[in-house]
Amino acid sequence: SQQGEEDPQALSIQEGENATMNCSYKTSINNLQWYRQNSGRGLVHLILIRSNEREKHSGRLRVTLDTSKKSSSLLITASRAADTASYFCATDPLFSGGYNKLIFGAGTRLAVHP
């Protein structure tokens, strides 16, 4: 079953604008990860943030994690048309019975218009 929810479900912005996606989850976690999926393709890993971390950056990506609220956000700055894709958060729950078993959120479909 899905661990959490993402909002918005869909986001449409202009190139150059920032895009923010939010993710909530239900149980305690080892880490939270963000992935990107282009239409009809597999997923590409973007960022992993551990449960004891609060913020992480990678290029134009910024991820925050609030374990007290069981929520995370992904910010893409200065968006480009090539950022158009679906973005998923995924949690690695504590006591899941094995390393790195992930539960995925519902995803946010981002469209960046030139």
Added chain:
Amino acid sequence: GAVVSQHPSRVICKSGTSVKIECRSLDFQATTMFWYRQFPKQSLMLMATSNEGSKATYEQGVEKDKFLINHASLTLSTLTVTSAHPEDSSFYICSASRDIQNQPQHFGDGTRLSIL
């Protein structure tokens, strides 16, 4: 980054056919691989965890006799959809992960299965 190869990328076949999908970890040994199913515009649903040298662990509601998983080596897992029917049509994706805590999963490019 790590590379996972999934083959075939697209299968169209008649109802009743069994279809095998391969997932290969090309540059690291993967004791554990994962198989997902994804419906259009929806998230990934974990079907099973594939363990090298032992039986796969299936998620609740996934028929193990319908979706046969074999993980015969540290670099290869296969998913066989047996006696496929139109309702089995979907996008199937595999992933592999190093068996160290706090590691990402590396995904194949998926297999689009269409049963006529």
